[in-house]
Amino acid sequence: xxxxxxxxxxxxxxxxxxxxPERVLTGxxxxxxxxxxxxxxxxxxxPEVVVEAQSAAEIARIMRYASERRIPVTPxxxxxxxxxxxxxxxxxxxxxxxxxxxxxxxxEENLTVxxxxxxxxxxxxxxxxxxxxxxxPDPGEKSATIGGNVMTNAGGMRAVKYGVTRDYVRGxxxxxxxxDLLELGGKIAKNSSGYSLKDLLIGSEGTLGIVTRLxxxxxxxxxxxxxxxxxxxxxxxxIGTVPQIIKSKAVPTAIEFMEREVIVAAEEYLGKSFPDKxxxxxxxxxxxxNSAAEVERQAEQVAEICLxxxxxxxxxxxxxxxxxxxxxxxxAFLEAIKSSTPEMDECDVVVPRNRIAVFVKxxxxxxxxxxxxxxxxxxxxxxxxHIYVCKDDLSEAAWREKLDRVMRELYDKAIELDxxxxxxxxxxxxxxxxxxxxxxxxxxxxxxxxxxxxxPQGILNPGKVCGR
Amino acid sequence: xxxxxxxxxxxxxxxxxxxxPERVLTGxxxxxxxxxxxxxxxxxxxPEVVVEAQSAAEIARIMRYASERRIPVTPxxxxxxxxxxxxxxxxxxxxxxxxxxxxxxxxEENLTVxxxxxxxxxxxxxxxxxxxxxxxPDPGEKSATIGGNVMTNAGGMRAVKYGVTRDYVRGxxxxxxxxDLLELGGKIAKNSSGYSLKDLLIGSEGTLGIVTRLxxxxxxxxxxxxxxxxxxxxxxxxIGTVPQIIKSKAVPTAIEFMEREVIVAAEEYLGKSFPDKxxxxxxxxxxxxNSAAEVERQAEQVAEICLxxxxxxxxxxxxxxxxxxxxxxxxAFLEAIKSSTPEMDECDVVVPRNRIAVFVKxxxxxxxxxxxxxxxxxxxxxxxxHIYVCKDDLSEAAWREKLDRVMRELYDKAIELDxxxxxxxxxxxxxxxxxxxxxxxxxxxxxxxxxxxxxPQGILNPGKVCGR
Numbered sequence: 046x047x048x049x050x051x052x053x054x055x056x057x058x059x060x061x062x063x064x065x066p067e068r069v070l071t072g073x074x075x076x077x078x079x080x081x082x083x084x085x086x087x088x089x090x091x092p093e094v095v096v097e098a099q100s101a102a103e104i105a106r107i108m109r110y111a112s113e114r115r116i117p118v119t120p121x122x123x124x125x126x127x128x129x130x131x132x133x134x135x136x137x138x139x140x141x142x143x144x145x146x147x148x149x150x151x152x153e154e155n156l157t158v159x160x161x162x163x164x165x166x167x168x169x170x171x172x173x174x175x176x177x178x179x180x181x182p183d184p185g186e187k188s189a190t191i192g193g194n195v196m197t198n199a200g201g202m203r204a205v206k207y208g209v210t211r212d213y214v215r216g217x218x219x220x221x222x223x224x225d226l227l228e229l230g231g232k233i234a235k236n237s238s239g240y241s242l243k244d245l246l247i248g249s250e251g252t253l254g255i256v257t258r259l260x261x262x263x264x265x266x267x268x269x270x271x272x273x274x275x276x277x278x279x280x281x282x283x284i285g286t287v288p289q290i291i292k293s294k295a296v297p298t299a300i301e302f303m304e305r306e307v308i309v310a311a312e313e314y315l316g317k318s319f320p321d322k323x324x325x326x327x328x329x330x331x332x333x334x335n336s337a338a339e340v341e342r343q344a345e346q347v348a349e350i351c352l353x354x355x356x357x358x359x360x361x362x363x364x365x366x367x368x369x370x371x372x373x374x375x376x377a378f379l380e381a382i383k384s385s386t387p388e389m390d391e392c393d394v395v396v397p398r399n400r401i402a403v404f405v406k407x408x409x410x411x412x413x414x415x416x417x418x419x420x421x422x423x424x425x426x427x428x429x430x431h432i433y434v435c436k437d438d439l440s441e442a443a444w445r446e447k448l449d450r451v452m453r454e455l456y457d458k459a460i461e462l463d464x465x466x467x468x469x470x471x472x473x474x475x476x477x478x479x480x481x482x483x484x485x486x487x488x489x490x491x492x493x494x495x496x497x498x499x500x501p502q503g504i505l506n507p508g509k510v511c512g513r
Numbered sequence: 514x515x516x517x518x519x520x521x522x523x524x525x526x527x528x529x530x531x532x533x534p535e536r537v538l539t540g541x542x543x544x545x546x547x548x549x550x551x552x553x554x555x556x557x558x559x560p561e562v563v564v565e566a567q568s569a570a571e572i573a574r575i576m577r578y579a580s581e582r583r584i585p586v587t588p589x590x591x592x593x594x595x596x597x598x599x600x601x602x603x604x605x606x607x608x609x610x611x612x613x614x615x616x617x618x619x620x621e622e623n624l625t626v627x628x629x630x631x632x633x634x635x636x637x638x639x640x641x642x643x644x645x646x647x648x649x650p651d652p653g654e655k656s657a658t659i660g661g662n663v664m665t666n667a668g669g670m671r672a673v674k675y676g677v678t679r680d681y682v683r684g685x686x687x688x689x690x691x692x693d694l695l696e697l698g699g700k701i702a703k704n705s706s707g708y709s710l711k712d713l714l715i716g717s718e719g720t721l722g723i724v725t726r727l728x729x730x731x732x733x734x735x736x737x738x739x740x741x742x743x744x745x746x747x748x749x750x751x752i753g754t755v756p757q758i759i760k761s762k763a764v765p766t767a768i769e770f771m772e773r774e775v776i777v778a779a780e781e782y783l784g785k786s787f788p789d790k791x792x793x794x795x796x797x798x799x800x801x802x803n804s805a806a807e808v809e810r811q812a813e814q815v816a817e818i819c820l821x822x823x824x825x826x827x828x829x830x831x832x833x834x835x836x837x838x839x840x841x842x843x844x845a846f847l848e849a850i851k852s853s854t855p856e857m858d859e860c861d862v863v864v865p866r867n868r869i870a871v872f873v874k875x876x877x878x879x880x881x882x883x884x885x886x887x888x889x890x891x892x893x894x895x896x897x898x899h900i901y902v903c904k905d906d907l908s909e910a911a912w913r914e915k916l917d918r919v920m921r922e923l924y925d926k927a928i929e930l931d932x933x934x935x936x937x938x939x940x941x942x943x944x945x946x947x948x949x950x951x952x953x954x955x956x957x958x959x960x961x962x963x964x965x966x967x968x969p970q971g972i973l974n975p976g977k978v979c980g981r
Contacts, residue, residue: 154867202702209703225955232865234895235668235677235936237716239948240960244712248705265762288622294733339804397700399622407834427702467705480707487693492708494966
């Protein structure tokens with residue numbers, strides 16, 4: 046581990062000289078929220094100082110100073126992460142980009158939006174919608190910043206048809222650990238000009254550079270959207286239908302799966318009722334396009350596949366209100382599960398989508414075998430599952446022991462099925478050992494060497510992703 | 514420059530022990546084609562030995578040996594590159610993957626194809642078409658290998674709607690310079706598990722690893738395709754229409770532009786006649802989708818935009834034969850221009866698509882100013898232009914001098930318009946100085962450090978991309 050400097054009074058004065066005293070917070074002025082992300086279970090790490098940056102130039106000066114003094118710097122957006130990526134595990138400066146929240150330009154000729162990193166996903170989505178444009182990535186957590194989304198390569202619901210965040214990043218400006226400013230990509234639609242450091246930065250969780258501006262690709266807003274809610278008598282039949290849908294060459298925008306118990310929890314959490322909860326398991330599908338006839342034809346084709354595969358019914362939802370009711374429940378699953386247990390741990394493995402039924406069945410067996418409550422839901426159409434292991438009233442010792450075994454078995458199974466540790470949440474510090482185990486030493490040594498090339502002093506978001 | 518070993522008789526024997534003598538070629542057994550790619554203008558570099566590998570295991574053994582002995586290794590597919598990327602500029606081993614040409618699996622449940630790198634683009638396209646699937650990337654050179662396509666992040670015609678090669682690479686197996694084998698990604702649709710070395714490898718032109726297997730994403734084959742050939746009285750009106758088309762929220766699959774003189778050259782080269790050559794400039798557009806009505810509606814909408822913008826006519830081509838006639842001419846442009854001049858140089862800059870009219874006008878001025886013949890055509894819809902500067906009957910001295918000035922001015926202008934050196938052909942060794950100039954020292958030093966992390970001895974495809 047590198048030899049870091051503790052912050053001195055002179056350091057604080059230097060930071061105040063860069064940003065002004067009102068955006069440099071210390072001691073009791075630091076909100077306890079800054080000690081963790083959405084998983085305080087992974088530990089609480091108070092920063093020595095929080096700096097709320099307002100520009101790339103400020104961040105460049107901060108990094109130059111931190112680099113001279115070997116002070117660790119942890120960049121942070123909204124802090125909605127789930128693996129400790131934005132938590133200052135080695136102290137130092139917590140650098141918030143939340144104030145860099147201006148949308149700079151929507152370019153309708155190049156179909157791009159240029160934005161600062163602190164803009165929230167929901168704000169970005171709304172701003173482009175007003176121009177009849179769509180930013181397709183649609184992670185569940187709408188109050189995440191767009192910078193955080195890019196730095197974790199966030200996925201979301203619409204990945205089945207539209208892909209993930211990576212597919213929409215055209216250009217970025219980053220500040221490197223030594224304070225140098227670098228422009229990568231731009232508004233261009235193609236690029237074969239040297240190593241794509243842009244694509245290396247995407248998903249690097251703020252360990253290689255701090256993103257200060259983004260240019261993102263947009264698509265014309267589809268004119269018609271239909272959702273189908275499809276109840277099945279059991280989970281096997283429900284998830285087993287997904288490969289048939291894909292094979293039929295239909296192109297749904299999203300295919301989510303959910304179980305009754307999670308729906309009931311969301312109803313309780315939201316105080317709103319869900320259109321149906323009479324069945325054990327549900328698929329929720331959306332279709333979009335510009336031709337109502339074509340969207341309806343696709344939805345009907347998939348409805349027939351579901352009914353032939355044993356679905357109890359197909360509930361069509363083509364008004365905004367009905368869709369809102371269903372999708373708001375879907376959006377509350379994580380919070381609903383969280384509020385049902387004093388403590389939990391999560392895992393967001395991804396497997397090839399034709400293996401997801403096998404994986405979900407395995408999770409059910411694990412629940413029985415270890416006598417521990419496990420809830421899961423997720424993106425059946427793209428193979429990405431969110432699995433929540435709940436402590437409930439287990440003793441601390443029993444919880445630790447069971448959790449450890451369950452997590453190991455989950456990751457082992459994902460790897461056996463040619464899956465990966467994280468579909469969309471990232472590695473942070475909490476999942477470093479699982480990444481190392483699943484990808485192996487050759488990969489792990491290489492990413493450490495890449496980290497070394499960008500950050501020879503190891504001051505930028507240390508302890509994350511590659512553990513350095 | 515690193516200190517390389519020349520090959521000895523013992524080295525040749527070692528290579529023969531790995532691959533058998535019939536796949537290790539030396540001296541007169543080496544075809545002169547192996548001394549260069551499709552641009553012999555950038556120099557001819559005879560390899561010391563050509564090895565035709567047949568498996569990842571062989572390549573791993575070769576790299577382990579080359580690494581011990583510090584022998585340069587240059588990987589090569591079909592050799593259809595245009596910037597010297599697959600040319601052994603520092604001698605050593607030319608490692609051909611052309612024999613690794615099996616398509617291993619088409620997976621209809623995950624919509625992926627798994628293939629060896631030596632499969633030709635046209636073979637891959639045909640094999641998936643037979644299953645009613647589409648591999649969307651569509652570069653002009655159909656006899657390139659898929660490995661070469663991935664290693665240059667090839668673009669092609671359909672990038673307007675479907676993106677580029679990068680967007681379709683789900684997984685790869687690579688052999689690293691030290692002979693280690695690495696699996697990256699897989700069949701999974703989402704991945705946030707550590708730095709995306711896969712995306713760093715894409716477009717790295719065989720300088721960081723040798724790709725030995727690829728898993729590529731496919732999409733259901735659209736049922737309906739329409740092409741429009743739209744003649745305009747002049748080039749300005751022609752290209753100026755493109756941003757209006759994009760702004761209208763139509764989603765063409767491709768928007769190409771071409772001028773009469775290039776069409777006439779292609780007619781002569783092919784001995785086939787083009788549907789129309791009465792006008793100065795043309796847009797060629799395609800639209801695809803599953804609903805004939807919706808595809809026709811989009812085509813009509815765009816036809817009206819073109820006519821309102823001054824188009825002379827709109828020629829609809831909705832039969833396979835007519836589309837074939839138009840697109841085969843488009844496919845022959847490069848060869849037609851090549852055969853019209855004893856020597857030429859090319860540049861494939863990319864600019865934001867709303868700047869392409871400005872850039873094309875600039876090219877015309879350059880032609881007049883330097884009294885040199887310049888032909889261009891390209892991907893108007895994605896801002897990627899192919900520009901060919903022709904020597905014709907200029908003296909060697911006049912050609913060198915004019916070419917040097919024209920190239921500098923072209924790249925300077927592209928950078929001024931926020932463009933990049935290469936939209937799809939790559940950097941190879943020929944464009945290293947232009948990459949360095951346009952991206953700057955911070956970028957260039959970083960990519961050299963990344964190269965160093967992967968290949969500390971500098972033996973894999975030395976002299977390319979980052980010049981090391």
